[in-house]
Amino acid sequence: MLEISGISKRYGGLQAVKDVNLTVAKGEIVSLIGPNGAGKTTLFNLVTGFARPDTGHVRLEGDEVTGLPPEAIARHGMVRSFQITNVFANLPVIENLRLASYLHLRADLTSDVLGLSPAREKAARTMEEARRILALLDLAKFSATPAKRLAYGQLRLLEIAIALCVRPRLLLLDEPAAGLNSREGEHLTALLRRLRDETGLTILLVEHDMDLVMAVSDRVVVLNFGEKIAEGTPAQVKEDPRVVEAYLGTPFEEEPA
């Protein structure tokens, strides 16, 4: 599904990402972990077009997407969320999803501009799908609430809902559990599994919440100082001495989320 080969990025004197290879198979959930500053978010930015790699390639189902702008990559079916909460804060929840469904609302130019029935039907179908996604994430009752009034946990769910409205083949989540309490974290774990099992979605996530990573991942990739230092099942990675060392020698389970 996703194939990242030999990707590197340097910011001035800092080698943020160095020669990273990573593949994600269809229907897989892969977690990207590593200490702060390991280059996880940079890698996300490189893959989704928010930054340009110096070298290397990104392929999505065989299509070369290296260096394309973010909006073009979203059209290819690769959609990301952001580490810092990022929604259309001034708009009601349902309007957030309407904007997020943009690619599916577009009809042909004439009916789009004149508001003819093909455009209206398309809009109705799209909004039905948006409401389904809203219900899936337990946000239906906040449909009319302005996004900035939502509680933090619900905001993070709204971000996932926004990403889902683009109907991605590959979903990239940047620390979706950051700031969630343990109950909300468990909820998210169940949700990600459901998304994968029921819709066949492929997910790549950056996460510090090890409970979530261990519970949800098929594979875990560990970055440190921009380089990949380990890769394997959650159990393998947990025991890997290089990983334990990267986390400053502290036992893996006690690493604060």
Place this chain on the structure above:
Amino acid sequence: MTENRTVVLLLLLAAILPAFAGGQYVMHLLIMTFFYAMLSTSLNLIVGYVGELSLGHAAFFGLGAYASAVLSLEAGLPFFACLPVAGVVAGLAALLIGSITLRLEGHFFVLISLAFAEVLRYVVINSIDLLRGPLGYPNVPAPRLSLGGTVLADFSSKIHFYYLGLALLALTLLAAWRFARSSYGLGAIAVRENRRLARAVGIDPFRHALVAFVVGGALAGLAGSFYAHYLTFVGPEVLGFGFTLSALMMVVIGGRGTLLGPLLGAAVVGITLELLRSVNEARLSIFGILLVLAVIFLPDGLVSLAARWRRPTLEADQATAALDSPLRP
């Protein structure tokens, strides 16, 4: 929905108004209000929907006015042929200028949009052979509406301009409404609200800003053509910052990113300016103060007053319902 109805209602009221109030002065005031409503509606597409502050809007308005004046005086074309050409000329200029300037955002865009309009003004002032420089074009002929051989309206009286202005305003509002309701308007709002997220969901900010810029520019060109044939004189001052500033005040005071806002803004600002004519020197100072107050106390414009009355309770309920998580950022 209610906003659309209000707009239609206002237009209908304006259509029957001349039956009750027909003084020359009142007519002139209302015609100028229609003109300003067109201008601010066209600016609102860029300022209100895309959210980029364009200080060079007078360039498109001025180009439309010049195109219409030159074509009717030099080529002898009738108004109803000049009008669409003025729109096309202004739209093409917006395409050209926009495809350069809209690659920038924020402060940089503000400055360069102003620079473009000012450069254009100086070019016109100095094109003495080609565009008569500061002399401008006096005696722009009045429109003439005829069907077959019979003249339907010769525009010798203000009432003809009144209905022409109203019709053009309705056309402008129709175009703005369709823009806002199409996927282009949707994309523009997404870019305004959160540029980064808009890109992440597949919306190209540059393309959407450019479409709004071109539609807004073309509509300003139509307003320019109307202005030229109504006031019968076009000089370099139509490219001046004053028109941009007036339109901007109307958009901000009326309400950005709404259909009704620029309309209310044009009426309120236009009529207030007229009422303050007796204190001529202090007029713009008083206006500046009003603008500052409006931005502080009514940032969403006059249209937000109606919304404030209607739904304070509902939102408060939902807000408390959303507060069940102990974690707030």
